[in-house]
Amino acid sequence: MSETAKIEIDGKSYEFPVITGSENEKAIDIKTLRATSGCITIDPGFKNTGSTTSAITFLDGEKGILRYRGYPIEQLAEKASFLEVAYLLIYGELPNKSELDSFQESITKHTLVHEDMKQFFEAYPAKAHPMGVLASMICSLSTFYPESQDPNRPKAAIDLTMHRLIAKLPTLAAMSYKNAMRHPFVYPKNDLGYCENFLNMMFAMPTEDYTPDPVVSEALNTLLILHADHEQNCSASTVRIVGSSQANLYASISAGVSALWGPLHGGANQAVIEMLDKIQNDGGDLDKWIAKAKDKDDPFRLMGFGHRVYKNFDPRAKIIKKACDDVLNKLGVNDPTLDIAKKLEKVALEDEYFVKRGLYPNVDFYSGIIYRALNIPTEMFTVMFALGRLPGWIAQWKEMVENKEPIGRPRQIYTGANERDYVSIDKR
Numbered sequence: 001m002s003e004t005a006k007i008e009i010d011g012k013s014y015e016f017p018v019i020t021g022s023e024n025e026k027a028i029d030i031k032t033l034r035a036t037s038g039c040i041t042i043d044p045g046f047k048n049t050g051s052t053t054s055a056i057t058f059l060d061g062e063k064g065i066l067r068y069r070g071y072p073i074e075q076l077a078e079k080a081s082f083l084e085v086a087y088l089l090i091y092g093e094l095p096n097k098s099e100l101d102s103f104q105e106s107i108t109k110h111t112l113v114h115e116d117m118k119q120f121f122e123a124y125p126a127k128a129h130p131m132g133v134l135a136s137m138i139c140s141l142s143t144f145y146p147e148s149q150d151p152n153r154p155k156a157a158i159d160l161t162m163h164r165l166i167a168k169l170p171t172l173a174a175m176s177y178k179n180a181m182r183h184p185f186v187y188p189k190n191d192l193g194y195c196e197n198f199l200n201m202m203f204a205m206p207t208e209d210y211t212p213d214p215v216v217s218e219a220l221n222t223l224l225i226l227h228a229d230h231e232q233n234c235s236a237s238t239v240r241i242v243g244s245s246q247a248n249l250y251a252s253i254s255a256g257v258s259a260l261w262g263p264l265h266g267g268a269n270q271a272v273i274e275m276l277d278k279i280q281n282d283g284g285d286l287d288k289w290i291a292k293a294k295d296k297d298d299p300f301r302l303m304g305f306g307h308r309v310y311k312n313f314d315p316r317a318k319i320i321k322k323a324c325d326d327v328l329n330k331l332g333v334n335d336p337t338l339d340i341a342k343k344l345e346k347v348a349l350e351d352e353y354f355v356k357r358g359l360y361p362n363v364d365f366y367s368g369i370i371y372r373a374l375n376i377p378t379e380m381f382t383v384m385f386a387l388g389r390l391p392g393w394i395a396q397w398k399e400m401v402e403n404k405e406p407i408g409r410p411r412q413i414y415t416g417a418n419e420r421d422y423v424s425i426d427k428r
Contacts, residue, residue, distance in 0.1 A: 003018040012206075021053070052400070053234070056069065059231050061307070064312055073315055079317075085225050090391060100138055106167075107163050108167070111168065113141075117140065120137065130258060130383045135261070137176070138257060165249065166412045173387055237417065239397050243397045243401065244408045257314035260389065271365040272368035274378065278336075305359040316362075320366040335372065348360060
């Protein structure tokens with residue numbers, strides 16, 4: 001006999017099934033609650049509400065577990081390429097060699113964007129935020145590929161749309177950076193790998209040779225994998241709910257980029273560098289700022305420490321710490337701000353106050369340091385996040401479409417004025 005849960009309202013009892021996931025997570029299925037009882041649930045921020053079932057990502061914040069399609073993040077970050085992980089998230093299994101070769105070839109064919117898009121970039125002011133530019137450029141792709149707007153097109157056509165987006169996002173991201181710097185655009189070099197091609201478009205100049213450092217390329221590959229998906233977060237949920245209206249993939253992903261733009265979501269690594277700059281500009285007295293962080297009456301909070309999901313440690317942080325150390329050692333960066341970061345990391349890992357409260361350096365802390373060491377402007381940090389998160393967004397959108405999930409339509413409890421009559425302006 002299956003497990004059920006009972007809810008009693010106004011003396012009447014209603015029974016609902018309890019469903020159990022593959023990792024023994026339990027949920028009360030209340031989809032008939034309103035129809036049977038006339039009531040709805042209130043859950044601000046949807047912190048206790050499961051909007052869907054999903055086979056893509058599993059995380060356990062208490063135990064520090066993150067798995068993509070069952071594979072531990074530690075193994076994928078150490079052994080896989082970003083495109084392998086992208087294939088895994090989107091199609092459900094790791095590719096064999098021929099599948100990966102075909103996937104890579106398809107993406108390589110579509111790295112260029114239409115020349116007309118240059119005019120869009122040229123119309124933006126130099127100070128336009130790269131995330132705003134990126135979101136609009138992604139949405140604009142749907143106008144260049146109008147067939148993508150047909151929700152009933154064949155599977156091969158849907159695959160092509162997904163591959164195009166994976167191929168073109170690094171190009172658009174690099175163009176956003178070059179536009180902000182008022183540098184000439186650098187076209188893709190398709191004889192390079194995915195990460196190397198992106199670095200080339202970011203940092204090369206048209207008249208000079210540029211060879212991406214293997215240590216930097218490997219660190220970027222790791223970062224992209226660590227950011228590739230994270231269950232039903234704000235931006236992934238946004239992609240799914242926009243896609244549920246049968247909006248095309250480009251529009252859905254553009255909405256995800258906009259959601260990620262917010263400082264409470266994708267802007268955390270930018271906030272880390274801004275915090276470190278603030279400490280440096282104040283004279284670099286770290287003890288003073290540590291004391292402020294410990295003072296419950298002081299509004300100052302350490303950015304890049306702890307996590308709202310991972311309660312004891314962020315498994316991604318342990319992985320990216322090594323990549324961070326490798327990059328700093330290889331590049332020999334001399335930056336007072338990064339010196340403060342390393343000292344702050346040492347304090348957080350050893351000070352009983354931080355250890356006891358689970359305020360460990362998280363993935364945003366280390367990714368911010370890496371991007372700073374690579375001379376990537378802080379406003380581009382969230383763009384880098386979007387580059388990594390793209391396969392997860394696509395996988396979430398694809399799963400939602402294939403499951404034929406209904407259009408998202410949350411309910412509400414109205415708390416406004418009761419019915420009243422209109423009064424003409426001369427009598428108010």
